[in-house]
Amino acid sequence: MTQTLTLRRPDDWHLHLRDGEMLKAVLPETARHFARAIIMPNLVPPVVTSSDANAYCDRIMAALPADMRFEPLMTLYLTEDTDPADVAAAATRGLVKAVKLYPAGATTNSASGVQDFDKVRPVFEKMAEIGLPLCVHGEVTDGDIDIFDREAVFIDRVLDPIRRATPGLKVVMEHITTKDGVDYARAEGDTLGATITTHHLIINRNHILVGGIKPHYYCLPVAKRETHRLALREAATSGDATFFLGTDSAPHIDPLKENSCGCAGCFTATNTLSCLAEVFEADGALDKLEAFTSLNGPAFYGLPVNEDTITLTKGDPVNYPAKIATGDGPVTVFDPGFPLHWRVDT
Numbered sequence: 001m002t003q004t005l006t007l008r009r010p011d012d013w014h015l016h017l018r019d020g021e022m023l024k025a026v027l028p029e030t031a032r033h034f035a036r037a038i039i040m041p042n043l044v045p046p047v048v049t050s051s052d053a054n055a056y057c058d059r060i061m062a063a064l065p066a067d068m069r070f071e072p073l074m075t076l077y078l079t080e081d082t083d084p085a086d087v088a089a090a091a092t093r094g095l096v097k098a099v100k101l102y103p104a105g106a107t108t109n110s111a112s113g114v115q116d117f118d119k120v121r122p123v124f125e126k127m128a129e130i131g132l133p134l135c136v137h138g139e140v141t142d143g144d145i146d147i148f149d150r151e152a153v154f155i156d157r158v159l160d161p162i163r164r165a166t167p168g169l170k171v172v173m174e175h176i177t178t179k180d181g182v183d184y185a186r187a188e189g190d191t192l193g194a195t196i197t198t199h200h201l202i203i204n205r206n207h208i209l210v211g212g213i214k215p216h217y218y219c220l221p222v223a224k225r226e227t228h229r230l231a232l233r234e235a236a237t238s239g240d241a242t243f244f245l246g247t248d249s250a251p252h253i254d255p256l257k258e259n260s261c262g263c264a265g266c267f268t269a270t271n272t273l274s275c276l277a278e279v280f281e282a283d284g285a286l287d288k289l290e291a292f293t294s295l296n297g298p299a300f301y302g303l304p305v306n307e308d309t310i311t312l313t314k315g316d317p318v319n320y321p322a323k324i325a326t327g328d329g330p331v332t333v334f335d336p337g338f339p340l341h342w343r344v345d346t
C-alpha cells in the first residue's frame with residue numbers, strides 16, 4: 001500500500017534568497033513547497049532600513065514565477081546605527097517580521113554586524129515593547145575561542161545577558177548546532193525559540209572532514225560532534241513547540257565553495273522536505289513532522305498557520321538534481337548521503 005503524508009504547507013523560518021540572478025534561480029526551489037520564509041538580510045550591502053526591506057521585498061516578488069505563490073517575511077539587519085523608530089514603523093506596517101543580529105564577522109556578509117551590544121539596547125527595548133522577535137546568529141567571534149565552542153560561549157557571554165537586560169524580548173536562536181543550544185532553548189520560557197536546519201539533523205563534523213574535505217558540508221555554525229547532532233534530532237522530532245524548521249538554505253556558486261577559502265553555506269531548499277521526512281521516519285516521529293515544519297514557527301511568530309496542505313508519497317528513491325543552474329554559475333544541492341524515498345507531490 002502506498003504510504004502518504006499530508007501536512008499543512010510548511011514555512012521556512014531562516015532562508016537566504018540572495019539577489020539578482022541567484023534570487024531568480026533559487027526562489028522557485030523554496031516557493032514550490034513552502035508558503036512563507038523569513039528572509040535573511042545579509043546581502044551586500046545588507047538590508048538595514050525599512051526602505052531597504054521594502055525594495056528587497058519588491059525584487060523577490062518580481063522574481064517569483066507567475067504560477068507560484070510565496071510570501072517573503074522580511075527582516076532588518078541590525079547595526080549599531082539602527083533607528084528604533086524605523087524598526088517599529090516597519091513592524092507596524094507588517095513589512096518586517098524580525099530583526100537579525102549578526103555579531104560582527106561571525107559569518108557570510110556580517111562585516112556590518114554588532115560589536116558593542118550596549119549600542120543596540122534601545123532597539124531591543126522597542127522590540128520587546130512591540131513583540132518583534134530578534135533572530136540571532138549565536139556565535140562569538142573572539143579569535144581565542146575554538147570554532148566548535150563558539151555557540152556555547154555565545155549563550156553564556158552574550159545571549160543570556162541580552163535576555164536578562166531586556167526582559168520580554170522574543171529571541172530566536174538561529175540554526176542551533178549543539179546540545180548546549182537545545183538545553184538552553186528548552187529551559188527558558190515562551191520568549192525563546194530555536195530553529196534547526198535540515199543539514200544539522202543529518203551531518204556531524206566527520207562528514208565534513210573524514211576521507212577528504214567536503215566543502216559542500218561546510219556551513220556556519222559548523223556541524224559539531226555526533227552527540228550534538230543526536231540532541232538536535234531529539235529536539236526536532238520531539239514536537240516541542242520551542243523548535244522549528246529554519247533551513248538556512250544558503251546558496252553559493254560552486255567555484256566559491258570549492259575554493260582554498262571556501263564560503264560557508266549548504267543549499268538545501270531543493271530536497272529539504274524529502275530529507276526531513278526520511279529523518280523523522282527513521283526516528284519513528286513522522287507524526288511530529290508537521291509541528292516542526294508547519295505549526296511551531298507560526299505559533300512563535302504569532303502568525304496564522306497555512307490553510308492549504310502538501311502531500312508526500314513514499315516510493316522509489318526520488319530524483320533531484322545534483323546541482324541547479326543559476327545565471328551566476330552552478331549551485332550544488334545538499335547530498336544527505338542516503339536515498340530519499342519521500343516525494344513531495346506538486
Ligand SMILES: NC(=O)N[C@@H](CC(=O)O)C(=O)O
Binds near residue numbers: 016220250251
Ligand atoms: N549558514 C551559512 O553557513 N551561511 C550563511 C550565513 C549564516 O546563516 O550564518 C550565508 O549567508 O551563506
Ligand SMILES: [Zn+2]
Binds near residue numbers: 137
Ligand atoms: Zn547564521
Ligand SMILES: [Zn+2]
Binds near residue numbers: 040250
Ligand atoms: Zn543563515
